[in-house]
Amino acid sequence: MRTPIARRLGCDVPIFAFSHCRDVVVEVTKAGGFGVLGASTFPPEHLEQELRWIDDHVGGRPYGVDIIIPTTYDREAETQEAPEKLIPAQHRDFMQGILAKEGVPELPPDERERVHKEIVTGRGAMTPDGARRLLDVTLTHPLVTLVVSALGAPPPDVVERLKARTVMIGALCGKAAHALRQKAAGVELIIAQGTEAGGHTGDIATLVLVPQVVEACPDIPVLAAGGISRGSQIAAALALGAEGVWTGTIWLGTRESELTPFEKDAVFAARAEDAVRRKARTGKTVRMIRSKLSEAWEQPGAPPYLPTPLQGILYNEMHARVVRAQRRDLYSFPVGQSVTSVNEETSVREVMLRLQTEYLVAMERMMTIAEAE
Numbered sequence: 216m217r218t219p220i221a222r223r224l225g226c227d228v229p230i231f232a233f234s235h236c237r238d239v240v241v242e243v244t245k246a247g248g249f250g251v252l253g254a255s256t257f258p259p260e261h262l263e264q265e266l267r268w269i270d271d272h273v274g275g276r277p278y279g280v281d282i283i284i285p286t287t288y289d290r291e292a293e294t295q296e297a298p299e300k301l302i303p304a305q306h307r308d309f310m311q312g313i314l315a316k317e318g319v320p321e322l323p324p325d326e327r328e329r330v331h332k333e334i335v336t337g338r339g340a341m342t343p344d345g346a347r348r349l350l351d352v353t354l355t356h357p358l359v360t361l362v363v364s365a366l367g368a369p370p371p372d373v374v375e376r377l378k379a380r381t382v383m384i385g386a387l388c389g390k391a392a393h394a395l396r397q398k399a400a401g402v403e404l405i406i407a408q409g410t411e412a413g414g415h416t417g418d419i420a421t422l423v424l425v426p427q428v429v430e431a432c433p434d435i436p437v438l439a440a441g442g443i444s445r446g447s448q449i450a451a452a453l454a455l456g457a458e459g460v461w462t463g464t465i466w467l468g469t470r471e472s473e474l475t476p477f478e479k480d481a482v483f484a485a486r487a488e489d490a491v492r493r494k495a496r497t498g499k500t501v502r503m504i505r506s507k508l509s510e511a512w513e514q515p516g517a518p519p520y521l522p523t524p525l526q527g528i529l530y531n532e533m534h535a536r537v538v539r540a541q542r543r544d545l546y547s548f549p550v551g552q553s554v555t556s557v558n559e560e561t562s563v564r565e566v567m568l569r570l571q572t573e574y575l576v577a578m579e580r581m582m583t584i585a586e587a588e
């Protein structure tokens with residue numbers, strides 16, 4: 216499984232793990248995979264702490280950072296000191312009304328202030344300038360050898376800065392046309408992410424998308440993403456022309472994951488059909504667990520979704536209340552369809568070992584089937 220991209224990035228196996236949790240990033244990387252920290256929810260000073268911790272624990276191995284650089288977003292919110300002021304009262308009242316009706320308490324004042332600050336400076340950073348601030352922090356950490364951008368082709372100044380530091384630049388795409396645009400922008404690694412994936416995701420399935428992207432960009436390494444939770448799917452991804460896999464949902468149920476026990480239970484209970492694509496969380500389609508809160512926005516009479524980053528600022532404050540109140544019926548968190556195979560707590564090491572064992576079994580089975588008379 217040590218494909219060219221694994222050799223180039225210095226990992227043993229091309230299993231890439233996206234996570235917002237530093238422990239997952241470290242454990243995957245130490246187990247021979249390639250951990251990538253999702254930076255977009257952190258304010259810059261918090262990201263600095265996370266990266267310093269990873270540097271101290273990763274045993275000198277290289278790892279990656281993922282930033283969101285949306286092509287469409289609210290430009291006024293990008294330049295505002297207090298972007299939350301741009302959220303219309305109608306939208307606030309709508310969300311408040313749902314939680315009040317459901318009897319979900321407000322956060323205690325000190326926690327409210329902390330959550331609010333973190334969300335506004337974190338989610339508020341989901342704009343190109345916010346991403347640039349995260350990049351400033353990232354580039355002071357030499358073990359970061361891959362930066363991945365999501366939700367569009369990275370702008371020229373970002374590509375230039377990464378190339379000047381010989382940091383590889385990757386991008387997520389949901390269509391072959393996006394991959395071509397990213398290639399033209401200077402991207403060196405394409406992650407072809409199918410609709411099955413957790414998080415922001417398009418319409419095309421992994422099995423259809425990956426070979427299209429491989430054909431469109433034959434001179435760039437491609438990783439397959441979306442729905443991958445078994446070693447047989449890694450074998451399938453390589454068969455489609457990918458040089459490795461990029462995974463997210465599978466790590467949410469690990470001991471190392473940042474989710475609380477209440478949240479992990481919600482993930483364990485969710486089936487593939489519960490992972491729906493909705494705009495409630497960020498204003499763009501995110502695959503996440505269906506709940507009363509995600510569905511309320513789809514009902515007639517609901518206000519229109521706000522643009523990024525405003526919808527996220529509004530939604531996440533309410534989400535913090537839902538988590539504190541431990542209300543499963545209102546809980547929506549990004550997960551992909553492979554959530555169906557995340558059913559109990561394991562460790563990152565166990566998952567890494569299982570994926571590689573299953574990969575070998577699948578390869579052997581393919582040889583046997585191919586040889587059978």
Ligand SMILES: Cc1cc2nc3c(=O)[nH]c(=O)nc-3n(C[C@H](O)[C@H](O)[C@H](O)COP(=O)(O)O)c2cc1C
Pocket residue numbers: 233253254255281282283364365387408411412413414415440441442443461462463464465548549550551552553
């Ligand atoms: C909880 C969660 C949060 C995510 N947040 C981001 C993000 O901030 N940036 C990003 O590029 N991708 C994000 N993703 C998508 C992952 O990078 C990855 O493409 C996806 O999880 C792969 O599909 P899978 O979930 O089926 O493994 C997220 C995925 C999950 C499950």
